Amino acid sequence: MTVQEWTFVMVGMSFAIYILIAFKSRAQSTSDFYVAGKGVNPIVNGMATAADWMSAASFLSMAGLIAFLGKDGSVYLMGWTGGYVLLALLLAPYLRKFGQFTVPDFIGERYYSNTARVVAVLCLIFISFTYIAGQMRGVGIVFSRFLEVDINLGVLIGMGIVFVYAVWGGMKGITYTQVAQYTVLIFAYLVPAIYISIIMTNNPIPQLGFGSTLAGSPEFLLDKLDKVTTDLGFTAYTENTKSKIDVFCITAALMVGTAGLPHVIVRFFTVPSFRAARKSAGYALIFIALLYTTAPAVSAFARMNLIDSIQDTEYSNSPQWFQNWETIGLIAWKDKNSDGLIRYSSGNALDGIKPVYIDGEGSSGERLVLNEPDFSNENEVYIDRDIIVLANPEIAKLPFWVIALVAAGGVAAALSTAAGLLITISSAISHDLLKKTFMPRISEKQELLYSRLATAFAIGIAGLFGIYPPAFVAQVVAFAFGLAASTLFPVLLLGIFSKRLNKEGAIAGMLIGLIFTAGYIIYFKFLAPELNTSDNWLFGISPEGIGFIGMLINVSVSLIVSSLTSPPPKEVSSMVEGLRQP
Amino acid sequence: MDYYWKANLKILFCLLTIWFIVSFGFGILLSDWLDQFRIGGFKLGFWFAQQGSIYVFILLIFTYVFLMGRLDKKVSAERDKKDS
Numbered sequence: 001m002t003v004q005e006w007t008f009v010m011v012g013m014s015f016a017i018y019i020l021i022a023f024k025s026r027a028q029s030t031s032d033f034y035v036a037g038k039g040v041n042p043i044v045n046g047m048a049t050a051a052d053w054m055s056a057a058s059f060l061s062m063a064g065l066i067a068f069l070g071k072d073g074s075v076y077l078m079g080w081t082g083g084y085v086l087l088a089l090l091l092a093p094y095l096r097k098f099g100q101f102t103v104p105d106f107i108g109e110r111y112y113s114n115t116a117r118v119v120a121v122l123c124l125i126f127i128s129f130t131y132i133a134g135q136m137r138g139v140g141i142v143f144s145r146f147l148e149v150d151i152n153l154g155v156l157i158g159m160g161i162v163f164v165y166a167v168w169g170g171m172k173g174i175t176y177t178q179v180a181q182y183t184v185l186i187f188a189y190l191v192p193a194i195y196i197s198i199i200m201t202n203n204p205i206p207q208l209g210f211g212s213t214l215a216g217s218p219e220f221l222l223d224k225l226d227k228v229t230t231d232l233g234f235t236a237y238t239e240n241t242k243s244k245i246d247v248f249c250i251t252a253a254l255m256v257g258t259a260g261l262p263h264v265i266v267r268f269f270t271v272p273s274f275r276a277a278r279k280s281a282g283y284a285l286i287f288i289a290l291l292y293t294t295a296p297a298v299s300a301f302a303r304m305n306l307i308d309s310i311q312d313t314e315y316s317n318s319p320q321w322f323q324n325w326e327t328i329g330l331i332a333w334k335d336k337n338s339d340g341l342i343r344y345s346s347g348n349a350l351d352g353i354k355p356v357y358i359d360g361e362g363s364s365g366e367r368l369v370l371n372e373p374d375f376s377n378e379n380e381v382y383i384d385r386d387i388i389v390l391a392n393p394e395i396a397k398l399p400f401w402v403i404a405l406v407a408a409g410g411v412a413a414a415l416s417t418a419a420g421l422l423i424t425i426s427s428a429i430s431h432d433l434l435k436k437t438f439m440p441r442i443s444e445k446q447e448l449l450y451s452r453l454a455t456a457f458a459i460g461i462a463g464l465f466g467i468y469p470p471a472f473v474a475q476v477v478a479f480a481f482g483l484a485a486s487t488l489f490p491v492l493l494l495g496i497f498s499k500r501l502n503k504e505g506a507i508a509g510m511l512i513g514l515i516f517t518a519g520y521i522i523y524f525k526f527l528a529p530e531l532n533t534s535d536n537w538l539f540g541i542s543p544e545g546i547g548f549i550g551m552l553i554n555v556s557v558s559l560i561v562s563s564l565t566s567p568p569p570k571e572v573s574s575m576v577e578g579l580r581q582p
Numbered sequence: 583m584d585y586y587w588k589a590n591l592k593i594l595f596c597l598l599t600i601w602f603i604v605s606f607g608f609g610i611l612l613s614d615w616l617d618q619f620r621i622g623g624f625k626l627g628f629w630f631a632q633q634g635s636i637y638v639f640i641l642l643i644f645t646y647v648f649l650m651g652r653l654d655k656k657v658s659a660e661r662d663k664k665d666s
Binding site: 066071073074077078081082084085088089090207208210211212213220221222223238240244247248251252255275278279281282285286289292293296580581582 | 586587590594597598601605606609610611613614617621622623624625628629631632633635636637639640642643644646647650651653654657658
C-alpha cells in the first residue's frame with residue numbers, strides 16, 4: 001500500500017471510533033453537557049485533559065520549534081508543564097469544590113457581580129477562538145500533505161466530525177472521544193520517536209537516546225550537534241540565545257497562562273470530588289509528560305538528521321521528502337552560488353523570509369521563487385518549522401504505516417483540542433450570558449438546546465478561521481497565554497487565597513492586566529513590528545513574556561483597590577471559607 | 583478548622599519553593615553554571631531545562647496528593663472524636 005492509502009485507512013478508522021464513542025455517550029442534561037455529569041474517573045479525566053491540552057501546536061509544531069531554538073525551546077517544555085503544578089496546588093481542587101459549571105460562574109459568584117462575569121466571558125471567548133484558529137490550520141496541513149485533498153475540504157471534514165460528537169455528546173461525549181484521541185496521538189508520537197532513537201543511538205528510549213552516543217561512534221549526540229551547529233554559524237544547540245530575563249518571563253507567562261486557561265480548568269469540574277481533582281491533575285501531567293519529554297529528543301534527532309541528509313547534496317539527488325514539501329510550499333531552495341549543491345547554514349535564505357513561488361523550474365529543477373536571495377549569509381534553504389514532526393519519519397526513512405499513523409495523530413491532537421474549546425465557548429454563551437445574565441427564565445431543556453446551538457455556531461466560526469486563516473494566527477498565540485495569565489489567573493487565585501479581595505479590585509485588576517498586556521503585544525506585533533527587538537522592549541522582555549508582568553500588575557492593582565474600598569459581603573467570605581475546608 | 587488551612591498553606595509553600603528552584607533556578611538562572619557537570623551525554627543545566635524539571639513537576643503533584651490525603655484523614659478523625 002502507498003502512504004496515501006495507509007493514511008486513508010488510519011484516519012478513517014480513527015474517525016469511525018470517535019463517532020461510535022460519541023453515539024454511546026450522548027448528553028441528557030445540562031450537567032452532562034457542561035461537566036459530563038461530574039462522574040468522570042480521575043485517570044480517565046487525566047487522559048482527556050492531556051488530549052484537550054495537547055493541541056496541533058504541541059503535536060505538530062513544538063518539536064520543530066525546539067529543533068531550531070535549541071536550549072531556548074525549554075521555555076515551551078517547562079512553561080507548558082509547570083503550569084499543571086500551579087493548577088493542581090492552587091486552583092483545581094478549590095474550583096471543583098465550588099461545584100458550578102464554568103470558570104466565569106466562579107468569577108461572577110465570588111465577586112458578586114455580573115459585570116465581572118461578563119468581562120470573564122469576553123476574555124474566555126477571545127482566548128478560546130485564538131486557539132481554535134490554530135487547530136483548524138493543523139487539520140488543513142495534515143489533509144493537504146497526506147491525503148492530497150484541498151485544504152478547505154479537509155477543514156470541512158474536520159468540522160463535520162467535531163460537529164457530530166460535540167453537539168450530540170457535549171462534555172460527556174467529548175471526554176470519552178478525547179481518551180481515544182489521546183491513545184491515537186501518543187502512539188503516533190512515540191512510535192516514530194522510538195524508531196529514530198534506535199536508528200541514531202541504538203537506545204529505544206528517546207528520553208535517554210538523545211543523551212547517548214551516536215550509533216557506531218564514541219561521540220555523544222548532543223556534543224556532535226553542538227559542533228555541527230556552531231560550524232554552520234548557529235548558536236550551539238545546548239546554549240541559550242535569548243537573554244535570561246526573557247527566558248524567565250516567557251516561561252513564567254506560559255506556566256501561569258496554562259493554569260488560567262478556561263478549557264483546561266473546566267476539565268477538573270468533571271471529576272466527582274476535590275480530592276479527585278488533585279489526583280487528576282497529577283495523572284494529566286504524567287500523560288502530558290510522555291509527549292513533552294519525548295519532544296526535545298525528537299527535536300535533537302530531527303536537527304541532526306536534517307543537516308546530515310541535505311548538506312552539500314546536489315538538488316537532483318536530494319531526498320524525496322525535500323521535494324515533496326517544496327511542492328506543498330513549505331521548503332524553498334535558492335542556489336546562491338550556482339553550484340547545484342544545497343547549502344544550509346544560519347541566516348535567512350531569502351529576502352522577506354517567506355518564499356513567494358512563481359511558475360517554472362530553475363537550472364537544477366527546483367521551484368522558482370520571486371524573492372531575491374539574501375546575500376548577507378550563505379544559507380540557501382528556507383524550511384517551515386511546522387513540517388519537522390510530519391517530515392521526520394520520512395527523513396528517517398520509516399515504513400509507510402508509521403507516516404500514516406503520524407498523520408492520524410496530528411488530526412487527533414487538533415480535533416480533541418478544538419472540541420474542548422468549543423464546549424468552553426458554548427457553555428460560556430448559553431450558561432453565563434443567557435441563563436445567568438440575560439435570560440434567567442429559560443428552563444433546563446431550553447438551556448440545553450441553546451448550548452447545542454451555541455456549539456454549532458462556534459464550529460461555524462472556527463471553520464471560517466480554518467478556511468480563511470487570519471494571517472496573524474502565529475502572532476496571537478502569545479495573546480492567548482498573555483491574556484489568560486494577566487486577566488483570569490490572578491482573579492481566580494486571589495478569589496481563593498484572599499478573602500478581602502472585592503468586586504472593585506477584581507474588575508480593576510482584570511481591566512488593567514488586559515489593557516497593559518494587550519497594548520504591549522499589539523504595539524510590538526501589529527503597530528510597530530519593525531521595533532520588535534530586544535533593545536526596545538521593556539526590561540528586555542519580549543511580547544511572549546509580557547503576560548507575566550501583566551499578572552504582577554493585575555495582582556498589585558487588585559489588592560490596592562480592594563484595600564481602599566469596602567470589603568465583600570458576609571456570604572462571600574463564608575463561601576471562600578467553605579472552599580478552604582476539607 | 584483554621585488548623586487545616588494553615589497546614590495546607592505550609593505544604594503549598596514548601597512544594598512551590600521546590601517548584602521554583604528546579605524550574606526557574608536549575609533550568610534557567612543557574613543553568614549555565616550547572617552545565618559544567620554532566621549526566622551521560624547531557625550537560626546538567628540543559629537536562630534540567632528540557633527533561634528533569636518535568637519529572638520533578640510530576641513528583642510534586644503526587645507529593646501534594648499524598649500529604650493532603652493524610653491531612654484530610656487526620657482532620658476527619660479528629661472531628662469524629664469530637665462528635666462522639
